[in-house]
Amino acid sequence: MKDYLTGNATVESVPVASSKDVVQARQVVRNLAQRGGLSLVHQTKLVTAASELARNMVVYGGGGVVRAAEVNGPQGVGVFVEFRDDGPGIRDVEQALTDGWSSGRGMGLGLSGAQRLVNEFDIQTGPDGTTVTIVKWNR
Template structure:
């Protein structure tokens, strides 16, 4: 996935250290989705994915930073969101993306559910943390 955040002139960020920060990140994503002209359905899908990923970042990665930007490419517009933490990483990404698998007490739909809700999804994880990038295009 292209790093649209690096290519964007205007990136907004929210440090996430508590559940209130996840709410702030979700609100930032919603505003960008509205400004980018995403339909209400696409806004809801993107905000839901952002909420799940932000919550996962807080619980499993100890917090981090959410960065987001409105983007345009090839005549279409959308919203790019990056979730970056410095936690212990995900040992088996393929397993973590399997519906129903959880390392905690959840339903095991966070990563896989978020992936289904967006148009582009990328995850990189190691001992120095995890970065998830998502993008939702307007239709």
């Protein structure tokens, strides 16, 4: 995915280590979405996706960092969020992106559900960690 963070003045960063931090990350993403003028439904979808992905980081990745920023594209304004952890990585990404598949608590909708809620979704994973990036456009 395109590098949206370099030179972006609106970048906010939240370390996420516990479920308390997941709440914090949700709020940061919501504030950005509100400031960017995303419609209520788009805001709700984005924050829900962020919640799923931030929780995944805590549960499977041992915590990490969430960075979010307002971005501009050809179709107007949007919000970009990156979830980066140093965990063991996802062994089978394809499987993890399948509905109903879960290796822990949750309904197995975390990754696949989050993907459906946003416009752009990218996942890079390896033994050194996992980075998921998403963008929600206001359209």
